[in-house]
Amino acid sequence: MPKQHRLHHAYATHYSAEFAGKVCREFFEAKETICGSEIVELSPCKQLNLMIIKSLFESWQEQLEQLSGVPFFDYTDEAVQAALQEFMNSLSQAIKIRRADFEPLLAHSVEKTLQLAVEPKLFMEREIAALMQKSPPDFSSLRKYIKWHADAWRPVVDLLSDSPESTSWKELLYQGFAHPENLLSVGDLLAPLHETLRINLDELMLRPEIQDADSSAGSAVRSVPEKPGEEQASSGRGAEEEADPSDAFIDPALAWARFESEEHAYMKGSIGHLREGMGINQRIMFTKRLFQGNQDLLDQALEELDRTESFFDAVSLLNASFVGTLKWDVQSDEVQELLQLIFRKFDGD
Template structure:
């Protein structure tokens, strides 16, 4: 993540194509199209899934801008603007992409996700220097789709939006990432979900770095990777993306792989009755978003014990749970997407605390 690193773009392009082919071959085996909902649930890397949505809307915005330059109509008319905005919002909930069009879109998103993880300074610089008519709105959208390293890049991006002619934002950006450069394990942790699909060779990815300045962790990862890439099938879940993102729909996909022992699932009626009978007023309807009631120790515990030490997977779970409309829908999502696949002990302390948070979100005072 240091400024001296040079990334092998040819390798990134090759890896992105291979990765996209694996994912698309898996998804489109029995499907002709992919929807917005399915894109959000596509891989275990929530950041990559969001990057795909961002690429989609970036392309769409370019087409809309080109369309609005038609000389025969007044696109500045308020009625036209309102109608166009309504049309775009409706259309955003009707994403339907064939494999031939989706595979290169996913490939671009994979390449940008790798760059964001390994060299975030370069990535943020490039997206801000592209030039935008409404910088403040652009940064707002960027914060919606770029979740990694937010504390390091958001202050600089907001300075850029306030004064795009000044270069002081670059200094703030570099300063924001100074502490990140000391944590050489961060890119490996962020890209771990991609490694589940296809192993990523960091020695090939990062080139022209003297051995004394290259983090040892990059060499260590090569000892751990398998010779053959690993494939996986992601179980579908439910999620809502606000504004121009994707509207949720109900999906239930049964796990086709046989299990040797039956995993106990959560009964929402029993759990609700248990919490509803408790006298503690703190338990009732005190949070609107799960993160509001989640302490640092709880976050660490949930990540480590429930989500296999993967903070990206936990963030995705919390996002999806917050998008549900009721306690019963949230518990159904937990059972289908996490309890079974991650082999949770539903009587454990960490599961109980997570259920308490969900109860507090949906119970009425």
């Protein structure tokens, strides 16, 4: 399958916050709350408006699941189910959200919309996999609220609706997205958002050709090659002058060799998923010091790392998507602890 663009997460997060702030300043200047019918018409980007409603729907479902977890009542009773459905229908007609609650919801929905535009296959794979964890899986929200690239992913939903146990759905999904040139372009999809707040597509998308990190032998941290025209200027840099940490990347070969050494033998022990091997203090530290306080960004990074096939692929992903864009100091304790977790995941493969 041809390589596709990857989302520049830091830029997407920043843009989403700026977009939400701009829209909310204008909308709530004369109103205290926003209702459902106003959300549907909020933006010229219809997919974004549907993504907001989808987020609300998912929030209702989570609250209902929490309510159903109370052990004193039978929530499977037909009368109770009917009453709950009527209650949810009534709620859907009585949406009223204040700016303080709506702005983060809007920012989250914008970011989801950007992900769908730039990484449609990965986005849909996550959505479908999450629904598959439910019993029974209900794909109605995808059909209702996701309209972009429907021809590519709807055959998968149709297959799973009829055969929930099918193991071939990912292959079918990959086939649907096998020809990116047949999909609507990112620029065309995001043009309505651009009307509200300018999007720099060159910053939003990481080009496929820069995703392969150099893993040749050398120092554990290598300087990124100079841009054209900068070689002569940088050649005069004194040997004692330290490079900017943001101009460095992780050498996966040396990192692996170091963690393989006896000095780090105590760290060995495979883990199935990175989240499983991460302590609560580590999670807080990674969120605060590596992912700009954005827990969703950390979770997304962990999901992407878990999908890589080797330690080298995982480090390449870090270099391409996070090291430079989030200005990591690759020698820091936080980065080294994250690398240790990744090593434990792939050690023994």
